[in-house]
Amino acid sequence: MCRPISLGTGGAISLEHAILGFLERGPVSGYDLKTRCFDSDLAHCWTADQAQVYRTLDRMRARGLVTSRSAASKGGRGRPDRRLYTITDAGRAELAGWLSQAAAPPPLRDPFLLQLFFAAELPADRVLSLLREERAARQSRLDWLRRRAEAVTSPDREDSDGERAPAFRKMTVAAAVAAARTSIDWLDDCIEAVHAGIGEETG
Amino acid sequence: MCRPISLGTGGAISLEHAILGFLERGPVSGYDLKTRCFDSDLAHCWTADQAQVYRTLDRMRARGLVTSRSAASKGGRGRPDRRLYTITDAGRAELAGWLSQAAAPPPLRDPFLLQLFFAAELPADRVLSLLREERAARQSRLDWLRRRAEAVTSPDREDSDGERAPAFRKMTVAAAVAAARTSIDWLDDCIEAVHAGIGEETG
DNA sequence: CGTAGCATGTAAACAGTTACATGATTGT
DNA sequence: ACAATCATGTAACTGTTTACATGCTACG
Numbered sequence: 282m283c284r285p286i287s288l289g290t291g292g293a294i295s296l297e298h299a300i301l302g303f304l305e306r307g308p309v310s311g312y313d314l315k316t317r318c319f320d321s322d323l324a325h326c327w328t329a330d331q332a333q334v335y336r337t338l339d340r341m342r343a344r345g346l347v348t349s350r351s352a353a354s355k356g357g358r359g360r361p362d363r364r365l366y367t368i369t370d371a372g373r374a375e376l377a378g379w380l381s382q383a384a385a386p387p388p389l390r391d392p393f394l395l396q397l398f399f400a401a402e403l404p405a406d407r408v409l410s411l412l413r414e415e416r417a418a419r420q421s422r423l424d425w426l427r428r429r430a431e432a433v434t435s436p437d438r439e440d441s442d443g444e445r446a447p448a449f450r451k452m453t454v455a456a457a458v459a460a461a462r463t464s465i466d467w468l469d470d471c472i473e474a475v476h477a478g479i480g481e482e483t484g
Numbered sequence: 485m486c487r488p489i490s491l492g493t494g495g496a497i498s499l500e501h502a503i504l505g506f507l508e509r510g511p512v513s514g515y516d517l518k519t520r521c522f523d524s525d526l527a528h529c530w531t532a533d534q535a536q537v538y539r540t541l542d543r544m545r546a547r548g549l550v551t552s553r554s555a556a557s558k559g560g561r562g563r564p565d566r567r568l569y570t571i572t573d574a575g576r577a578e579l580a581g582w583l584s585q586a587a588a589p590p591p592l593r594d595p596f597l598l599q600l601f602f603a604a605e606l607p608a609d610r611v612l613s614l615l616r617e618e619r620a621a622r623q624s625r626l627d628w629l630r631r632r633a634e635a636v637t638s639p640d641r642e643d644s645d646g647e648r649a650p651a652f653r654k655m656t657v658a659a660a661v662a663a664a665r666t667s668i669d670w671l672d673d674c675i676e677a678v679h680a681g682i683g684e685e686t687g
Numbered sequence: 688c689g690t691a692g693c694a695t696g697t698a699a700a701c702a703g704t705t706a707c708a709t710g711a712t713t714g715t
Numbered sequence: 716a717c718a719a720t721c722a723t724g725t726a727a728c729t730g731t732t733t734a735c736a737t738g739c740t741a742c743g
Contacts, residue, residue, distance in 0.1 A: 298599075299598055312720050331721090332723080335722065339722090361721075363720060376605070380605055381614075383617045389529065389530065392588070394528075394529040394656045395530050397652050399505035414586045415586065418589055456667065459669070460667065464663065467655075470658070497728095514697070534697095565696080565697095566695080
């Protein structure tokens, strides 16, 4: 059996560490964290709500992991002030500690597998529809991931990170691409199997 | 009414539907749901806490999806009474509706990918350790999944479900096995790449 | 016999995380 | 009105801990 992963706070602490990881390269506002970092760079690894980002930043400030200061708006003058968040030494220490120790495996929770698990209640043609819809969804996700892979590979991404950071980021996209491809292949196998009569009543 | 789009942490409504799916074949107690259904049959698709099962059953009873009655313990002698939960017509309707419509894709949230995304902060040998530890964890999960696959394939699983239910359950295990294998292959690629010097300083 | 431990079965309290909606502010 | 930016409010789900009730079993 898979050992029960008992960790109280789940993987949710990851959100704080993701923020610390971005702040490590310089001060960022909450808005930019959400729109630039989470919605684009990190979208294939982790998603975060906007409200969640602000509340987490607040909590981190209270714990001394970051500091904040007001600054003029970026999109030109006149926009409301924003708060720029800066990582502290304590934040850097927290980030380093999290980075260097193995993370707990994520909980297994796949709604589509769950649905398929009980799919015997459905007629075979309905199961086929579900499988095809799921295949289309995963295909479009794969397309999106491939665009992200190109974006990561393009050379106009100077971040003063040297060669190392882009290499690791490419790896994470590669993982997502490989997983998506595998699941599409698996869906093709399922579609074929149901076609071959597995989903039919056996009398 | 039940919104068809993703809720909360990626379809937690799925838990109710999983319970309905098991209840569809006859009354079950909360304890058996947890120990027999979730901890073994469904462990590769979905996990559920024991307290969560009871809370959800209570909520479902309040909504009329299930009824409950007291019954003598299963060991026959002496064991305390348990509550047997039975699916209602409303529950069957809810299950059928959920089964027949496509599910929302789960949110992307992988703590290990997140860690690797920021791994440029670490020395290469530490990254290698992390990759190897993760590989070992996923390998043991793959071993566990293969044992589950054998258990599903063994012929002594008569459930009066005919041929269809076992076929679909095999598919779900196959998906988990394929995903685990893919991620292990990907980790091997990463380990090789870091070995080849990607993780070294380029200065 | 007593009692301590243990397994079964259920339940509630509490804290952490996420999602979605809404509001407030400021300047074009 | 609209967009950028920040903030709050609410609800849901998840997991952990603790508690309770019952009866079996083992040990002295």
